[in-house]
Amino acid sequence: MFSPFIINDKNLFLDRYPINQVNRSLQAWDAADEYLVNYVSDNHLITNNSSVLIFNDNFGAISLNFTNNTVQTITDSYISQLALVHNGEQNHLPLTKINQCSSLDNLPNAADVILYKIPKSKNLMVEQLGKIRKILTPDTHFIASDKAKSIQTSTLKLFEKHLGITKTSLAVKKARLVFCQFDPALQEPPQQTTKSWQLDNSQIIIKNYANVFAREKLDIGARLFIQNLPSLTNDKKVIDLGCGNGVVGLSLLKDNPKTHLTFTDESYMAVASAKENVQVNFPESTDNCEFIVNDCLTDIEPQSVDLILCNPPFHQQNATTDHIAWQMFKDSYRALKKGGELRIVGNRQLGYHIKLQRIFGNEKLIASNDKFVILSAIKK
Numbered sequence: 001m002f003s004p005f006i007i008n009d010k011n012l013f014l015d016r017y018p019i020n021q022v023n024r025s026l027q028a029w030d031a032a033d034e035y036l037v038n039y040v041s042d043n044h045l046i047t048n049n050s051s052v053l054i055f056n057d058n059f060g061a062i063s064l065n066f067t068n069n070t071v072q073t074i075t076d077s078y079i080s081q082l083a084l085v086h087n088g089e090q091n092h093l094p095l096t097k098i099n100q101c102s103s104l105d106n107l108p109n110a111a112d113v114i115l116y117k118i119p120k121s122k123n124l125m126v127e128q129l130g131k132i133r134k135i136l137t138p139d140t141h142f143i144a145s146d147k148a149k150s151i152q153t154s155t156l157k158l159f160e161k162h163l164g165i166t167k168t169s170l171a172v173k174k175a176r177l178v179f180c181q182f183d184p185a186l187q188e189p190p191q192q193t194t195k196s197w198q199l200d201n202s203q204i205i206i207k208n209y210a211n212v213f214a215r216e217k218l219d220i221g222a223r224l225f226i227q228n229l230p231s232l233t234n235d236k237k238v239i240d241l242g243c244g245n246g247v248v249g250l251s252l253l254k255d256n257p258k259t260h261l262t263f264t265d266e267s268y269m270a271v272a273s274a275k276e277n278v279q280v281n282f283p284e285s286t287d288n289c290e291f292i293v294n295d296c297l298t299d300i301e302p303q304s305v306d307l308i309l310c311n312p313p314f315h316q317q318n319a320t321t322d323h324i325a326w327q328m329f330k331d332s333y334r335a336l337k338k339g340g341e342l343r344i345v346g347n348r349q350l351g352y353h354i355k356l357q358r359i360f361g362n363e364k365l366i367a368s369n370d371k372f373v374i375l376s377a378i379k380k
C-alpha cells in the first residue's frame, strides 16, 4: 500500500485507474497536483461559495480536495472520470457537488477559480484555452500546473497567446505553477483544433479532434495493421477496441460495409472522431455501427463478439505501462465467442505474443516488419 496523499490536512488514499495495474510503483498524483492544491489552500483562493472549474485531473487528486464546493471537472478521459468516483468513494467523500463533464461539453458561463493541469496534448490545451478565454474575467483566478520540465517557453507562449498576461512560480519538487490574467486587449487567435488527412490509397478522409492519437498522420503500426485485416462475412460482430479516429474499423468497413462494428475508446474525442468519420465516409454503414466511450470492454456481453481488432496503447498519461494492453486482451477473451479472433498490432519489443499465449493458450504471427508484428489469437 502506498503512503497516502497528505494535503490540505486530508489523508487521501488514491489509486491509479484501472486499479489492477501490474506496475504498482506508479502513483496516482504528482508534485504538480500537490503544488496546485497547496497553493490554492495556502492563499485561501477558494471559499465556500466559490465555483471551481478543474481541467485534466487524472485520478481525482485535485478535485477531491474541493468536494464542499460546486466543482465542474473537464477531461477527455473516461478513465479519469471513473478514477475520481472510485477515489472519492474509497475516501468517503461526498461527490454530489462535483459535475463531471467531457472535453466535448460546454463550459459554464463563469467560474471563480480555474485549476488547470496541463495536458500532454498541446492541441487539446489550445482547444481548452480557447474555451476558457470566453469565460475568463479580471476576477477569475487561473492557475495551471505541471512538471517544471514540461513547462517550456512554447507552453508559456500558448498561455500568453490564448489567455493573456502569464507568470510562473518558482519550482517546488520539480513542479511549477502558471498564473494567467485576463487581458482585454488580447485578439482572439484563430481556432483550428481538428485536423484531417487522407488515408493511403483510398478516398477515406480521417478527421481528428484535438486529443486523438495519430492526429497528424496515420500511425505506422496502424498502417501495417490495415494491410493485414482478416476477411469477413457480413453477419459478423466486430469491435475496434481503442479505436482512436476509427482508422482500423473504417478500413474494415471499406470491404465489409454491412458488418456490425462497434468503435470504442476511453477518449471522448476519439469516439466522436470515429463516429464523424463513419458518417462522412460510409454514411450507409452508420446504422450498423455503434460508438461507445468505455474502459476497454467493460459491460460488453461475454461470448458475444466474432472479431476484435486492437492497436493497444502503451502509455497512460506520461507513464509507460502495459496494463491497459493486458486488460484489453483479457476483456477480449471474455467478450469473444468460441472460435472468435483477437487480432492486434504491436511493437516487436513489447512481447505481446507472451501475453496472448498466457490468456488464449495460442497465438499466431500474421505479418511483421522491422518494427511491428500483427498477431492473432483464437478463443478455443
Ligand SMILES: C[S@@+](CC[C@H](N)C(=O)[O-])C[C@H]1O[C@@H](n2cnc3c(N)ncnc32)[C@H](O)[C@@H]1O
Residues within 6 Å of the ligand: 079, 213, 214, 219, 222, 241, 242, 243, 244, 245, 246, 247, 248, 264, 265, 266, 267, 270, 294, 295, 296, 297, 311, 312, 313, 314, 324
Ligand atoms: C495506439 S492508440 C490506437 C488508435 C487507433 N486504433 C489507431 O490504430 O490509430 C490506442 C487507443 O487506445 C485508447 N485507450 C487507452 N486506454 C483505453 C481504455 N482503458 N479503454 C479503451 N480505450 C483506451 C487510447 O485513447 C487510444 O485511442
